[in-house]
Amino acid sequence: MTERDVPPKPHTVTIYDVARRAGVAPSTVSRTFSRPGRVNAVTAARVRRVAAEVGYRANPVARALSTARTNMIAVVILDIANPFYAEIVRGAQAAAAAAGYTVVLADAQESDWLERSTLERAVTAVDGIVLASSRMSDLAIRMISKQKPVVVLNRGVVDVPCVVTDNARGARLALEHLSGLGHEHVTYIAGPEASWADGMRWSSLRESAAKLSVRLRRLGPFAPDVRGGVQAAEQFVAQPTSAVVAYNDQLAIGLVRSLITRGIGVPRNVSVVGFDNIAAADLVTPGLTTVAAPLYAQGITATRHVLTMIEGGRDRTGQPAVLPVRLVVRGSTAAPHRSLDPPRPGRGVTTSSP
Amino acid sequence: MTERDVPPKPHTVTIYDVARRAGVAPSTVSRTFSRPGRVNAVTAARVRRVAAEVGYRANPVARALSTARTNMIAVVILDIANPFYAEIVRGAQAAAAAAGYTVVLADAQESDWLERSTLERAVTAVDGIVLASSRMSDLAIRMISKQKPVVVLNRGVVDVPCVVTDNARGARLALEHLSGLGHEHVTYIAGPEASWADGMRWSSLRESAAKLSVRLRRLGPFAPDVRGGVQAAEQFVAQPTSAVVAYNDQLAIGLVRSLITRGIGVPRNVSVVGFDNIAAADLVTPGLTTVAAPLYAQGITATRHVLTMIEGGRDRTGQPAVLPVRLVVRGSTAAPHRSLDPPRPGRGVTTSSP
DNA sequence: CTGAAAGCGCTAACAT
DNA sequence: ATGTTAGCGCTTTCAG
Numbered sequence: 001m002t003e004r005d006v007p008p009k010p011h012t013v014t015i016y017d018v019a020r021r022a023g024v025a026p027s028t029v030s031r032t033f034s035r036p037g038r039v040n041a042v043t044a045a046r047v048r049r050v051a052a053e054v055g056y057r058a059n060p061v062a063r064a065l066s067t068a069r070t071n072m073i074a075v076v077i078l079d080i081a082n083p084f085y086a087e088i089v090r091g092a093q094a095a096a097a098a099a100g101y102t103v104v105l106a107d108a109q110e111s112d113w114l115e116r117s118t119l120e121r122a123v124t125a126v127d128g129i130v131l132a133s134s135r136m137s138d139l140a141i142r143m144i145s146k147q148k149p150v151v152v153l154n155r156g157v158v159d160v161p162c163v164v165t166d167n168a169r170g171a172r173l174a175l176e177h178l179s180g181l182g183h184e185h186v187t188y189i190a191g192p193e194a195s196w197a198d199g200m201r202w203s204s205l206r207e208s209a210a211k212l213s214v215r216l217r218r219l220g221p222f223a224p225d226v227r228g229g230v231q232a233a234e235q236f237v238a239q240p241t242s243a244v245v246a247y248n249d250q251l252a253i254g255l256v257r258s259l260i261t262r263g264i265g266v267p268r269n270v271s272v273v274g275f276d277n278i279a280a281a282d283l284v285t286p287g288l289t290t291v292a293a294p295l296y297a298q299g300i301t302a303t304r305h306v307l308t309m310i311e312g313g314r315d316r317t318g319q320p321a322v323l324p325v326r327l328v329v330r331g332s333t334a335a336p337h338r339s340l341d342p343p344r345p346g347r348g349v350t351t352s353s354p
Numbered sequence: 355m356t357e358r359d360v361p362p363k364p365h366t367v368t369i370y371d372v373a374r375r376a377g378v379a380p381s382t383v384s385r386t387f388s389r390p391g392r393v394n395a396v397t398a399a400r401v402r403r404v405a406a407e408v409g410y411r412a413n414p415v416a417r418a419l420s421t422a423r424t425n426m427i428a429v430v431i432l433d434i435a436n437p438f439y440a441e442i443v444r445g446a447q448a449a450a451a452a453a454g455y456t457v458v459l460a461d462a463q464e465s466d467w468l469e470r471s472t473l474e475r476a477v478t479a480v481d482g483i484v485l486a487s488s489r490m491s492d493l494a495i496r497m498i499s500k501q502k503p504v505v506v507l508n509r510g511v512v513d514v515p516c517v518v519t520d521n522a523r524g525a526r527l528a529l530e531h532l533s534g535l536g537h538e539h540v541t542y543i544a545g546p547e548a549s550w551a552d553g554m555r556w557s558s559l560r561e562s563a564a565k566l567s568v569r570l571r572r573l574g575p576f577a578p579d580v581r582g583g584v585q586a587a588e589q590f591v592a593q594p595t596s597a598v599v600a601y602n603d604q605l606a607i608g609l610v611r612s613l614i615t616r617g618i619g620v621p622r623n624v625s626v627v628g629f630d631n632i633a634a635a636d637l638v639t640p641g642l643t644t645v646a647a648p649l650y651a652q653g654i655t656a657t658r659h660v661l662t663m664i665e666g667g668r669d670r671t672g673q674p675a676v677l678p679v680r681l682v683v684r685g686s687t688a689a690p691h692r693s694l695d696p697p698r699p700g701r702g703v704t705t706s707s708p
Numbered sequence: 709c710t711g712a713a714a715g716c717g718c719t720a721a722c723a724t
Numbered sequence: 725a726t727g728t729t730a731g732c733g734c735t736t737t738c739a740g
């Protein structure tokens with residue numbers, strides 16, 4: 001019934017078909033598409049017309065073989081279900097598209113092994129790679145970075161170009177906000193041990209805590225998702241503080257939800273601030289105060305960077321590019337409720353942990 | 355300082371290098387990898403050893419050019435930020451990987467135009483395509499389906515293989531559940547007009563309503579996200595019913611949230627059931643009762659199907675494959691609270707809309 | 709079972 | 725500005 005049952009011979013139209021029908025050499029057809037300007041305007045026009053008529057479509061594979069460029073870059077993410085990556089991917093896609101590149105998304109599903117094997121296959125087929133958070137070792141990353149242009153997001157790896165957010169400033173902003181509100185004792189809900197960002201956030205928090213005279217405590221590590229936040233709540237309620245900073249928004253959201261379920265008010269009894277500013281941060285109740293990361297910009301920046309490297313630009317393996325952050329204040333933070341605040345009143349004075 | 359500054363000649367190791375070093379013909383090396391069995395066991399072993407030694411890695415592009423198979427399939431999704439697709443993609447990836455294929459994820463960003471242009475480029479570079487919900491017209495889909503194997507998810511398109519969920523049964527289950535609880539008047543919060551699934555759900559709901567003697571009303575269309583649910587709430591509260599069925603979980607979640615904010619209890623005053631059973635359905639409070647779609651299975655099924663078509667299998671363009679659904683009952687549904695239930699008591703008796 | 713040779717479709721020097 | 729001629733790295737007949 002449909003026409004598609006008929007043609008058993010899907011002979012692809014090649015450059016030669018067009019060349020013959022247009023009365024020019026194959027190379028001219030090629031040039032018309034890949035090197036416009038190096039061909040007479042009217043000839044080019046004719047070629048294009050014929051190409052359109054016969055429905056010619058350049059075979060990207062053949063082109064790739066001869067140019068050694070696939071015009072694809074791989075963006076590796078840890079978990080496609082994590083909303084954190086959505087904006088990053090969008091940015092990457094936008095930057096890539098603008099340069100004529102296609103993004104191949106690889107979901108590592110939080111598995112170091114899967115990430116490596118996926119990359120193993122991909123590395124040969126793409127021109128560059130953006131690692132949007134990686135579970136691989138620095139060594140492994142450095143290794144593949146020797147084969148293809150690689151830039152790492154949200155993590156510092158020696159000898160490999162990186163783009164990170166200003167975790168130090170973010171941590172400071174969060175703590176200053178809390179301190180300004182009157183909180184003197186805050187808990188940090190840590191993310192995965194292997195997370196570079198977690199380390200940065202914690203150490204910056206410690207520094208700021210010292211300066212601001214707030215006592216800081218750490219709980220964790222926890223999985224960086226809502227479930228992890230629920231677990232964190234269990235430990236937290238044992239000896240609560242009036243404020244908490246969580247490794248990321250999902251952890252914070254899980255914590256808040258669990259706290260509320262237990263009858264502990266947010267921000268009435270506990271103020272919570274997260275990191276990242278994922279879309280959900282604005283949807284939960286109360287809205288989550290969080291350190292906003294320029295997700296889209298991260299994707300753009302990282303991708304532009306690989307693109308530059310691909311085009312021959314020197315991989316300025318210097319300091320990582322650091323993107324600015326800002327504090328988005330929503331409903332999850334408020335001045336402490338004296339009655340429930342200091343677990344051990346009269347004792348809390350200054351200093352953070354050593 | 356690093357070794358990578360030295361080699362200005364990244365000469366790739368080819369089949370020829372291996373062949374020479376192993377003392378066999380290039381074709382033998384090729385066979386060793388692509389056609390094992392057609393080569394003497396010990397020769398093969400030697401080749402493999404040498405290959406490993408020199409770090410040979412087959413160039414997928416060259417292979418693709420000569421075989422006309424890229425071993426990649428494209429999975430097109432509407433919105434990477436929509437959690438609905440996460441599991442589908444996982445399933446697709448699993449099925450693809452099992453068959454030695456790589457998934458290229460294309461995010462259409464809810465844009466018909468972007469979807470088409472992306473596909474335009476991808477179609478030449480992949481062996482098959484899975485359209486996990488598409489905004490394109492049936493005609494456009496049918497068009498590309500003539501160039502490459504395509505299977506459509508969650509939508510019926512004539513002459514194109516599809517895999518859908520049992521919307522009819524899902525709608526029935528939802529309504530039976532509500533009816534069984536004692537609800538006699540339910541509102542359907544509709545999704546996008548262009549959604550095939552929305553049409554199916556609505557018509558099935560109508561049928562079931564007639565049989566169960568529940569009065570059914572429709573509100574919408576609304577964007578299929580949390581924000582849409584919030585909007586729906588505004589209209590809903592004007593003339594509420596004791597129960598509502600939403601086009602999808604996100605809409606339901608937005609509705610519930612908004613209702614609670616307005617002081618309307620769920621399920622105390624209004625029972626809500628969604629569709630899809632996305633991860634968040636189990637995380638919100640109260641948990642969302644929903645018609646669970648076998649997301650992962652959808653991805654698997656659709657992908658296996660394209661794979662079959664790619665391998666030459668006849669594209670059984672018959673009836674769409676329909677996957678089973680089940681009702682997951684959580685906290686968002688309960689027996690109606692007589693006091694607030696029928697907007698106009700004494701009137702509600704039977705029949706649904708025509 | 710293994711060699712030799714002919715491309716896959718396109719681009720990239722060389723020539724003209 | 726356009727035509728010619730080699731390949732890119734791999735698979736695949738076709739012989740031996």
